[in-house]
Amino acid sequence: MQPLVLYDTTSKLSGNQWSPNPAKPRFVLSYKGLPFVTVWVEYSEIATVMKSIGAKQIKRSDGSDAYTVPVVSDPNTGAVITDSLEIASYLERTYPEKPIFPNNSEALIRAFNSEYMSLINPAIGFLYGRTAEILSPDSAKFFIEVRSKDFNLPWDEFTSEGPKREAQWELLEKAYNTVYDWYQKSNGKWIMGDTFSYADIIVTCFVLWYKRVMKDDEWARISSWNGGKWVQLLTDVEKECNLALKTVT
Template identity: 35%
Template structure:
């Protein structure tokens, strides 16, 4: 049966853009599991999750439950589930005859990759969410010296991830085998490519950093970028 994948729409080419939902979408494409996308606007996410018993993934500043995407519904098991890492673990357990996201039982190790990427990428993503709500790019991103400083910090953060890749001896974090961690890295970057565009100065900067590491990563993952 076909999994229903809940994602956040946009007005950008290809529609899909959210970093966290891309992580789960990469996993579905990689495993070759049939799915279809249902698009939920931001104001509808909480109500949809509550309706189908999808648990909150965190809490808001006021202590109330926070409901986020991605989420899935698997009709073959009846499961509703949110959170990209939880979805990856579920797919790994439920569909054992598909390509492995966590080779060698490496789920715990790979989870640290996503955590390390999150803070700096999240800062840019918050800006991108405002863009999606209709604010001009120039109105929400840092400017002047602050922009230069934040961009340099982001490059340095990616440099730390690049060091992990360098130790793997292959194009992926697990060497020659693509895994969840690669999708976590790509998911944290793909929305920047979508928002700014492949020909933008910003994306060309990222693609050139660390000896072209990120350009090569995306070239290796292109086959998993289908939006079904």
């Protein structure tokens, strides 16, 4: 079998990775034990590189088209797939061993994904601010333009400290209290009890993003929430997928 190719976006951090959406297929590929290599692309180069490999575009919130990562290209089938959820779906259909949508749960996990994103989306503006700090100058410039346009907000809304920042922290904590309540209804460590699934990967990849871009005191704050649930989940998912950060190449 030839290795699949995962297109991810790079940073100044050691180990490169930071971005939550490309982290999802990395966890899936590793969980399923599929061979893969990562191509690290500067944020400012995503459109050029994705266009050159014939990737599809997705719609931005304003309806315009955009080239994004993750993209997975599979030389075994010729498929080139854009969008983390579509990649998960493709990998499950094509390589069904070690299911990530167990018990026919893809439809429910798609609904879970929407609900999780609508909980955290209003709370993560300052994480975009932190992200710009770990990108190269060209990528940071592009990232700032794209995100300001996407949210129709001036960039200082993403970076200013003070009461607005605290309000976002409160929203974020509230969001994770809700997700914690969901986990409390499960009788195992995963959202589906003892059965690991893509839903746990979705939750974890955002936690991983926070860990990668936040200042130490900010990460300590998240680590203290819900009895340390989010650090534990990250550790558990990395172990389940044989993918601790140190192994990322």
